[in-house]
Amino acid sequence: MSATPALTAPRRRGNTGIALSRRAGMVFVLPALILFAVFIAYPLFTALSYSFFGWTGILRGDFVGIENYVTLFTKLPYSEDIPNAFVHNILLFFGAMVFQNTVGLGLASLLHRLSRFKRFFQTMYTLPYLVSPLVIGYLWSLMLSPLFGPVNAVLRGIGLGELAQPWLGNPQTAIWVVVLVTAWQWIGFPVLLYGAALGGIPEEIDEAASLDGASAWQRFRSITLPMLVPAIGTVSVLTFIGAMEAFPIPYALGGSQGNPAGATDVLSLLFYRTAFESGSSNAIGTSSAIATLLFIFIFGISMLITMLLRRAERKLF
Template sequence: MTNPLELETNPMPVKPLKKRSLGSGIKKYAFLLMLMPALILYGLFILYPFVSSVIMSFFEWSGIGPMDHFVGLDNYMKWLTEEPFSTMFYRALGHNVIVFVINIIISIFFGMFISYLLSQKIRGSGIYKTLFFMPHTLSLAVVAFLWGLMLNPQWGVINNLLKKIGLDQFALPWLGGEHTALPVIIGIGLWHSLGFPILVFLAAMISIPKSLIEAAVVDGASSFKIFTKIVFPLLLPPMLTIAVLTFIGSFGTFELIFLLEGSEAGPFYSTDVLGTLFYRTAFGGMGSTATGMGLGASLATMMFIIVIPVSLIAVYLQKKFDVKY
């Protein structure tokens, strides 16, 4: 038997209770409190409108009164198969594709070429960087207003300059011609946005370790070899980033066309894109009548369906080709 005196002299050790303070629980979930403002704003202005738009696309609704006429996929089938909606949709989609192809070629290849020249520390490179990036700091409303003045066929600076140097045959109604309006607007958009890819590529080139370039020079590599074998492969991640942003921006084109040509996207819908088609369908204006909010919502959903898969594929490729120096 155990001696009672031993229990008194050698008591069994007791583990102290851990005190759980209220502050430790708050610290554990403090990140949720910090994310809450952003989540609320995202839910109110992004998630809720998107979900509402998707739901609205299954209804025939003029925007006034109760939304109770459920039509299922009829709105989507109108855009894909029924006239005149299918003609308007495929024409606008084709214009968006043209905008994307031209933008991606100029933004990546010309932007990369300019940034490579600027990275060579040529005289006046700081001024050139400012000149290339300055248009990107202007709002599209200002850009549209200025170019609208310069391209005026009667007293615009561009046509007057062409006439003074003897090129009267090239003094055209640039924004009034069916074959010139869209290329001119694409050119204006590139003038405004080209500074951003140049800046991205320039930052990526500057971050390339100089030891790689110096080793190639020691081995006798030419400038062309250095660019194609070292610089270009290391620029794949920013190239994918620019490609994704260009794709999203090209299929979201609206402001310049609306400001320069109106919601009718003239002349003869030659500058019509999905953005202007959505505006006319849902809201009307400039002589057109609103066809329906439900039909417009279905078009917006289709634009989302076009953009998101490409963006997800690009994100996957971005992770796959990510370069670690």
């Protein structure tokens, strides 16, 4: 019986140390939680509450339930603008995904094999990612100008003048310009992420498969690609969130109206127009409903993608 205090004392000291470490961890996490609550959580709940009320300018009126949400799908111009903008957001997501998971992965694989100038090329590919998207959009709008833009000038200079056209003035090409410019700016992120993931794959596995007679494509398909699933999942989720929230580049290339003729319109631009340019007396209620629906869609699909990718990871490993 006398040995019991001696045995329990270290355990108590260990529990005390764990409690202290948890408290210390909370102290370090607390500033981030405060910033999250003030700048993200509070605006989200505020927008949600605003969407259930009618508004006259900045004066809140009576509780209207889901009337603002019904307006979005039954009254013009929202019933036409929302499907149009939503399709463009989806095109932006799939276009960026294809570009980043092919060109981005290919560049990361090439850089992974380089022994010299690797850091230089990684920095060069990452530079657009560090520049403001609004600046990137305005620079590309100048480069694609049909009057003095260097893109059309180069096409004419190399004998391909028939391909020169008003890229941002043609509804059939404008949205694809937005897709390519967005994917080009963000290509540095998957290059870095895939490069880090490739560096974490043990070389012994690839060497063993090579000795067994596996070709380079077989090694990539059966070894490298499955081990890149976590990185692919991260790129997919972040690309989806970025595509659905896209605003600066579409705004810089097509203006707040999504010109030409709504060909570059996205949901964030629709929210901006409704809140600040519509002139509607109920602009706050309607725009809050758009923001709430956009958040619910992004959050739900992001969780679904994450769940499916984790299930795929468990099957592979």
